[in-house]
Amino acid sequence: MTTETHPEIRPDVLRERAAAALTAARARTAGLTDVVSDPDLTAQHSPLMSPLVWDLAHIGNQEELWLLRNVAGREFLRPEINSLYDAFQHPRAERPKLPLLGPEEARRYAAEVRGRVFDLLDRTPLEGTALLDRGFAFGMIAQHEQQHDETMLITHQLRAGEPVLTAEDPQPPQGPAPAAAEVLVPGGPFIMGTSAEPWALDNERPAHVREVGSFWIDTVPVTNGAYQAFIADGGYTDPRWWAAEGWEQIRRHDIGAPLFWQREAGQWLRRRFGVTEPVPDDEPVLHVSWYEADAYARWAGRRLPTEAEWEKAARHDPAAGRSRRYPWGDADPTPLHANLGQRHLRPARAGCYPAGASPLGVRQLIGDVWEWTASDFLPYPGFRAFPYREYSEVFFGPEHKVLRGGSFAVDPVACRGTFRNWDLPVRRQIFSGFRTARGV
Template sequence: MTDQLRSLALDALTRARDRTAALTSCVDDPDLTAQHSPLMSPLVWDLAHIGNQEEQWLLRQVGKGEALRPEIDSLYDAFEHPRAARPSLPLLAPAEARIYAADVRGRVLDILERTAFEGGPLVDAGFAFGMIAQHEQQHDETMLITHQLRKGPPALSAPAPPAHDTGPLPREVLVPGGTFTMGTSTEPWALDNERPAHRRIVPAFHIDTTPVTCGEYQAFIEDGGYHERRWWAAEGWDQIRQHDIGAPLFWRREGGTWLRRRFGVSEEVPPDEPVLHVSWYEADAYARWAGRRLPTEAEWEKAARHDPHTGRARRYPWGDSDPTETHANLGQRHLRPAPAGSYPRGESPLGVRQLIGDVWEWTSSDFLPYPGFVAFPYREYSEVFFGGEHKVLRGGSFAVDPVACRGTFRNWDLPVRRQIFSGFRTARDAQPAGPDGDGR
């Protein structure tokens, strides 16, 4: 088991570092040190921050070694310096940041070889190594967002997702009411906000079989959705009026055609692809316009994990096995979502598709702790974000690596955020049963 865990950790760390290298080697130094949006850090900050977190947790905590570069800890403290202020800091230059991250990684691999994976929650089952691999992949996704915001010619490329011609799908499915197990107490690399497993009662509801598409969202735009106050939460209405928002981020209209900018390429908006780069307010307004609503976080997880035939909660919609390229659009293999209805092998027992990968899905829920939550290994990962300010997103996107995506994984962000790879699907309450028991 120890050798298997060591191999898993090595693979996760290596895959993350290979992706970091690809995201930072495809542009020159001025692009690495520039701030492409005040919402994001310079790419070189993310690069050195990745190395610094690895040093703090794996060299100092797990390896019990001396600090390698303690003088830069404050520079790469995400809570000490907001993103907009980071370009003014005396950051490591690109070459020095690469050398530093590589030096840390070399020492970490030595620690990995001698770690026994037992003796405390930080090392049990290789948790700290999994945590750092997830942290790096999360920053890789952040850097990919920066690449999307970056102006100039394309720096990245990837093939289109494979076609899946599986015929028409029903718009929605019924998820039966009752209890299910939410969260986890057994997933070895699950983060603190996913824990502990607990029982939830969820009334019956209907949920879309696929995320809302660009074509469906265009109908909302064409129907004047951005100009009808009644569809919008008060703060969302103020946001779109203040910033003159009338379509998803990166969309523009030329004549009768909607175009979008995607990683430096201008292209026609594909109507069958899940809509991307919409805020929670936009998702909520669309759902109201459609006579529906956003699913709660518990509804989303029940649709994704609950097996009504056995009553157990799966790791993923398709079962307990790790995702492959036939299950979901993950790992930056493709720089776009797959068409709605793709990945039939990844559907849930009830027939819901693309719950994992493609687009992060906004839910209606605030980011709150589960009953019995315990912060680990530090409060700043989850606890300081709990409350009504942040909304929960679920499912991951094409930009998420499998190590940082599972049926229990929770993401969160401010409801105004649009630069993230966010989409949504809708839900509605199940009709109460009529006299004949058929719900009509």
């Protein structure tokens, strides 16, 4: 087993990457906020989410904090608004009551910050401090904006009214279908996490050896069709399959299907970004909580993979004895590898993207749907909070479950084989699905 490697990247290439990542994020932000009216921007479409205009100004405020203030040492442009856009001071449900910047003012503020940031990027050495090393601070801010773009896309899904977003559908599967429904991942050690990825966030670090026993894992995520069999067999009415807290949750809220599904005339329909349509059997199931994923796995006589199992299936190359950046290798994702970046507004059909398969043949580990794992969100051995505790450390513990792999709503800059997401096990509005595993 070899350690992870990552080639050195020239400063001019790093600058180009940072500028491209920041530009792409801002274009997406504009696309998500320019398509709705000002009243829609300032409204709260769900108590689970912020008003879109809060996200818009928060993006600029965090960019100003970390790049103009902490990197360049400049005074704040609008110091009086800092507390309004501190996510830890104000829960989402309370943000509409705050004296927020209006839509045009928020756009002007974010644009002014971005102009100064590009000037800073042009003349700042990408070395010398941990924040500047290999352009980390600029990469962190690009990821932060893309993460809020995903959050705003969730708000669009929760928003009532006519559809305002459009995108082409994914292509049907290209190439041969998977040879088997599950893949055996041999036991043994592998390198988990990373110490070499330039823009990896603190919870992905450091790289360390993890021992994992042999296990079987689904070749593709669980589909809508498979999940409907669970529903039809009384899965939501049988407490045998449910963790106690999950059973209480579905009873209290009368949950009997994934979020946004409804039964009409003997057919399952779903609402997707303002459009009501039949649930496609061959797509990965979407908008299920950890409790629902766990219950399905128990019903199927299986279980959710642990986080370490998921990462080994996604990154470990048995022939080379090393961990890759992505299932397919070290190259950045392309549309041939995965469904990422809001290029589509839905998951691709199960079995797509054979070019993105892992060395053992597991498909769609990156993109399409976030995949719940069995694991609590915990630090790796040697973890060090950076650059602030509130990104990861305050969330560690059994309250949050780990999700892996990204979704169609995740930009490639914020998705890699080591990237860790986490959420409360009750969450359903996120773009979450799962695959199952079993021991040998």
